[in-house]
Amino acid sequence: MKDENKTKERLIQELIKIREKNADLEEIIIEGKRVKKELKESEKKYKDLVEETPIGIINIEIIGKITYINKRLEKISGYSREEVVGKNVFKLGIFPDEMLKILKERLKVRLKGGSTRQRREIRFKCKDGKWMWIEITAKLIKKWGIPASFRITVQNINERKRAEEELKNSEERLKILFDYAPDAYYISDLKGKFIDGNKAAERVIGYKKEELIGKSFLKLKLLSISDISKAAKALAKNIIGQPTGPDEFVLNRKDNSRAIAEIATYPVKIKGKTLVLGIARDITERKKAEEILRKSQQEFASLFNNSPEASVYLDEKDKVLDMNSSFIELFGYNLEEIKGKNINSGIIHPPDKIEEAKRLTKKSIKGYINYDTIRKKKNGTLFPVSISASSVKVGEKIKGRIILYQDIAQRKHAEQQVKQGYEKLQRTMEATINTISKIIEIRDPYTAGHQNKVSQLAVAIAQEMKLPEDKIEGIRIAALVHDIGKINIPSEILSKPSKLNNMEFSLIKNHPKVGYDILRRIDFSWPVARIVLQHHERLDGSGYLQGLKGDKILLEAKIIGTADVVEAMSSHRPYRPSLGIDKALEEISQNRGILYDPEIVDVCLKLFKEKSFKFES
Structure with a gap:
């Protein structure tokens, strides 16, 4: 009896343990179901996330078979999931041949333990036949330690590539504008060392760009001694952010000749560093022309003032600007008396010659004219004159007229005598012939x-x-x-x-x-x-x-x-x-x-x- 009770008690204890284990097992099963449910929910969330992400995603087996593409990639490529899943990515014709070869080589590298994540920009052919630029990142997925597939993310970088191309073209255009600008452009640091220069700069000073870069204008002895302080003041202004010029500088060229340039400088920021942009215009020929013009003006003034013929210089409205001493002597007026007055207003014209003068003024605008007429002195005396007139042009624009007056009273008297002598001779000849x-x-x-x-x-x-x-x-x-x-x-x-x-x-x-x-x-x-x-x-x-x-x-x-x-x-x-x-x-x-x-x-x-x-x- 006693033994039976012990056995029963043991059985009860075992039964209790079994019930406890069953309870634990139920808890494990319940927990397992919960975890499985959460995992399923997590997988759904992940799948939803993958589907809706703005980045294209594609899963490819090691042999190249496509197992998945998300919606974004469908939109990027134009292909539906049904059209590509199960097909070999390398046989779809979506990559250029050269790029296809590179991709295969990269996959081999990764399968042999190379980098598992690599960004790459490649060209991709969409379903509509258009090519686009994409950026891909590939991750090697292992299963039980063995490479099983690749998960590749895809981003459309067409706009970025277009922007980069435009930026590149813009930089090239700016470089061309810089290099081929008619004026000399150079960039220097704030100590006067040359960093860059264009072709016009090479022409102006005779040095190649390579000979200038890294050297200062002082070392190259580009400036005349008198201009060094002027250049130093310009750099000092640039340091505090102020532009200068244009100022004239005499430049010593490589061949020891000299050039005259107008130089303006501007402080500029390039990659966060303050540099100096200089623009130099070669004015050597202009200065020579100005000197020739100055001498020409002096010669003209000398000829005008010392001409034996009475000369008057008029503006485009025939108002008196200047006259020479011969004019003063011939007509009796000084410059202060008639300066600014219209020459055809009757100052030196008899009343019946004013209209004639106006008509001849119009003719002289077209070119040189010469004619004999009558003019009037300040005291009212009328006398015969020979007038030569011509327009003064600057380019195609008429700036005024110069008129020369020659007193021909003696010539007219001589002509009258000659005429009378000729007429007498004619009468004599006629009489002889008739006889x-x-x-x-x-x-x-x-x-x-x-x-x-x-x-x-x-x-x-x-x-x-x-x-x-x-x-x-x-x-x-x-x-x-x-x-x-x-x-x-x-x-x-x-x-x-x-x-x-x-x-x-x-x-x-x-x-x-x-x-x-x-x-x-x-x-x-x-x-x-x-x-x-x-x-x-x-x-x-x-x-x-x-x-x-x-x-x-x-x-x-x-x-x-x-x-x-x-x-x-x-x-x-x-x-x-x-x-x-x-x-x-x-x-x-x-x-x-x-x-x-x-x-x-x-x-x-x-x-x-x-x-x-x-x-x-």
Whole structure:
């Protein structure tokens, strides 16, 4: 009994222990369920986090098989999860060939224990065929210590790459602008040591950039001694943040020549450090030009002030700016009296010459003019002047005018005397010619008035041909004496009523030569003697005495020759009655271009048929 009780008690104790263990087990099971539930919830949260993260995520097995992509990566790539999961990432054609090769090499490195996390920028081909830049970070995932897969994060860096490219282009553009700026640009520290410079800076001082960098302007002896203190003051201002200039500096070039430059300096911040940006403009040529201009102005002032001709300098509105001593002496005004007044306001003009002056002012704006007119002195005296005027231009803009006045009273008096002498000479010559003509007519009364009539027609032809007045006058004179050589022919031959024999006709044919010998010793203003010699020559060479043809015959001789034939045929002769003007015109018309010049013939016919020309007795 006692043993039974012990056994029972033992069983009860065992049962209690079993119940306690069952209770512990239930607690473990409950805890396990709770942990499993929390783990499931945690996994869901992680999955949700992965799905919704703004960073693309892709899981790839070691062999390259895609097992997962999140929503962000779907949006980045354009591919849906269903289109890529289960496919080999290296066979989708989403990476450039060169980049694909690099990626495979990097994966091999990581599988062999290399870096497990590496950022890399690569180009990626989206579903729509467009390429984009992405940044990837790959993490090797191990399972039981063995590499199992890669978890790769993907970020779209297209905008960043575009910004970097724009920044790079901007920097390149700025570098180009810096290097190729027409002015010299340089950067130095606050002690005057060169850090950088452009091509224009190299040209200005003759040193290459490499020779300048790290050296100061003092060491290079770029500045003249007198400019060193000026440069030091400029640097001192730059140190306290103040710009300077532009100031002029004389620079010693590498080849020992000198250049003059205007230099402005500006303190600038580059990577947090204060440096000096200098801009230098080479003004050597400008200074030379200024010096030439200064000397030119001095020369002009000297020429203007010492000119023997009265000179006045006007502005663009014709107001007096300056005058020389010759002007003061000629007109009687000093500068204070008329400075600022309009020269055409009647100061030096008679009332009837003011409008003329205004018209000529407009002409002088277009260029140089010269004319003779009348001007008035301060005391009211009128006198003749020769005026030369020209515009003063700076570039294309008219800045004023210079007018020169020359008193020509003496010249006018001399011209009047010359004119009177010439007119007297003309009257004498006319009287001489008329006398000679009368002598011939007295010896040959049947040809009375012939030379005068030939002169009338020849002059009319020349005028119709629009020949110059001077040439027409020569034709008139030559026509009046064209038969002067007949003075050497016996009067009985000139007035013989029957046909001339050969000897008599030979004497007649020689009259142009006799006339030439008489006239060639007289100093005419025209080739009168040669015209007389040729007046019986004909276009085809059939004339006499020289048998000249075409252009070898003077135009004046051709005109007189044609007029001579027309007058002779239409007038009475000892050996025949008048043939009439119609017969004369028929002769020259039929022989137009053969014996007689066609233009002269046409004009002669026009005079008689259209303009009713008639000989005057």
